[in-house]
Amino acid sequence: EDQVTQSPEALRLQEGESSSLNCSYTVSGLRGLFWYRQDPGKGPEFLFTLYSAGEEKEKERLKATLTKKESFLHITAPKPEDSATYLCAVQAGNDYKLSFGAGTTVTVRA
Amino acid sequence: DAGVIQSPRHEVTEMGQEVTLRCKPISGHDYLFWYRQTMMRGLELLIYFNNNVPIDDSGMPEDRFSAKMPNASFSTLKIQPSEPRDSAVYFCASSFSWDESLKLSYNEQFFGPGTRLTVL
Numbered sequence: 001e002d003q004v005t006q007s008p009e010a011l012r013l014q015e016g017e018s019s020s021l022n023c024s025y026t027v028s029g030l031r032g033l034f035w036y037r038q039d040p041g042k043g044p045e046f047l048f049t050l051y052s053a054g055e056e057k058e059k060e061r062l063k064a065t066l067t068k069k070e071s072f073l074h075i076t077a078p079k080p081e082d083s084a085t086y087l088c089a090v091q092a093g094n095d096y097k098l099s100f101g102a103g104t105t106v107t108v109r110a
Numbered sequence: 111d112a113g114v115i116q117s118p119r120h121e122v123t124e125m126g127q128e129v130t131l132r133c134k135p136i137s138g139h140d141y142l143f144w145y146r147q148t149m150m151r152g153l154e155l156l157i158y159f160n161n162n163v164p165i166d167d168s169g170m171p172e173d174r175f176s177a178k179m180p181n182a183s184f185s186t187l188k189i190q191p192s193e194p195r196d197s198a199v200y201f202c203a204s205s206f207s208w209d210e211s212l213k214l215s216y217n218e219q220f221f222g223p224g225t226r227l228t229v230l
Contacts, residue, residue, distance in 0.1 A: 032217045043114075043201050043221035044153070087153065091217055096141055096207065097166060098219060100153040 002027045006088050006101035013108045016077050021104045023088030024070040031091040033071050034098060035064050038085045047086075078108045114222035116202050122228045128190040131225045133202030134183055143203040143219060144177055144187050153201070159185065160207075192229045199224045 003026040013019055025033065032051050036044035048057045050066040057064050061082060063074040073086055085105045089098040115134040123129055135142045143158040157167040162179045170177070174193070179185040189196055203219040 034218065036221075043203075043224050046218050046220060049218055095166075096160070096205065096217065097143065097155050097158055099155075102152045 002090055002092055002099040004088055004090055004099055004101035006086075006104050008104060009102070010105045011107070013075070013078050013106065015079055015108055015110050018074070018076045018078070020075070021073040021086055021088075021106070022070060023073070023101055025088075025090050027090050027092040027099075029093045031093060031095070033066055034089045034091070035062075035071070035073055036087040036089065038087055038103070044087055075106065078106070080108045080110050082106065083108045114202055114204055114220055116200075116222040116225050118225060119223065120226045120228075122230065123192055124230050125193055126191045127229075128188065129192045129196075129227060129229075131187040131189075131200050131202075131227070133185045133187070133222060135185070135202070135204030136206075136220055137183070139204035139206045139220075140182075141205040141207055141219075142179060142185050143205075144185070145201040145203065145221075146198045147201060147224070148198045156187070189227075192227075194229045197227055197229050199226050201225075 005024045007022045032049050034049050035047040037047055038044045048064040053068045055066050061076050065072045085103045087100055087103045089100040091098055117132045140161050144156040145153050147153045156169045157177045158165055159179045177187045201221050201224045203221045205219045
């Protein structure tokens with residue numbers, strides 16, 4: 001069974017204080033690793049897909065990286081608008097379903 | 111495109127009543143997914159369809175839950191009878207698996223705004 005573990009559960013940052021979120025996974029035949037952002041009362045919003053170890057993707061202050069066992073979401077010089085819950089999910093084999101981690105709730109104070 | 115559309119956005123009902131949640135996927139998407147999100151269990155897949163055909167319903171909690179996709183632009187998730195433990199936010203998501211013209215595979219799922227269900 002696919003397992004996805006995210007840490008920490010919550011992260012409080014000062015504006016401009018860079019940090020990283022971790023997503024460790026156990027799957028048979030990784031098809032893709034996905035990062036989503038979720039704001040309160042809204043559906044998850046797609047951020048990145050990573051397909052193979054060593055791959056990196058960036059969007060504004062966010063950078064996602066992937067190894068064979070885990071992924072990191074780096075937030076560089078965060079702003080209060082980066083406050084959200086960040087979800088990691090994996091897709092394995094020939095299956096199109098996503099298995100989600102519990103998420104990391106990031107709060108950025110001005 | 112308007113994105114994935116779900117209705118109603120909020121539903122409050124009493125135990126034992128039938129509840130029907132609705133979803134309109136993004137036009138052209140061939141996969142449709144129903145998820146449930148709670149504080150205790152997080153985001154969990156209930157069922158998904160490919161080209162209107164159910165592929166995996168192993169996440170459906172019990173026989174009280176049923177889902178249909180009569181055509182490419184509409185799906186329903188029905189709970190009958192509803193129970194307080196069904197209270198959660200239900201999300202619909204859709205994805206586009208293959209672009210023949212670009213010879214590209216896509217796996218990203220795009221989520222709707224969700225339906226917050228409260229069963230009293």
